[in-house]
Amino acid sequence: MPKTSAALLLYRRGTDGLEVLIAHMGGPFWARKDAGAWSIPKGEYTDGEEPLAAARREFAEEMGSPPPGGEPVPLGTVKQSGGKTVTTFAVHGDFDLDGFASNTFELEWPRGSGRVQEFPEVDRAAWVSVAVAREKLVKGQVPVLDALAEHLGSDT
16 A cells, blocks of 8 residues: 655745755665755655644654644645655745754664664755755655646746
8 A cells, every 4th residue: 555645845935036945864875865865844644634734743843843834735646656645735934944853763774783773854954946956856746846836826
């Protein structure tokens, strides 16, 4: 059964135009990768849970504090290469990265070593232009940027 995730994409108007908030995935697999190693803050949810509530919860867990208020806009659902589906909502607002602090997970690393280490789910976050986000996001999430542009009625 494919896993389902919910995501919250924050956007704002910066001095150089439209910016989105993206997060670099934590852990040893992603440590030395940049292009294709970033994600919209997201997380899995279970049947019966509202995707928007899950998106807000996961944002707070991965970013260290709740998302800003604002009217959420559904951007649809995309399917990633591994089969996971991600339902994304956009919210116009600002988020101060000075308070960024992700939750963590445990993983045996190096694999087979018997040594369990703790890693952040997200090791850094950044406000970037939509053009930069297109390069950094995992491929399955790039169509969300098109949905945001359609919602805003702009060419990002």
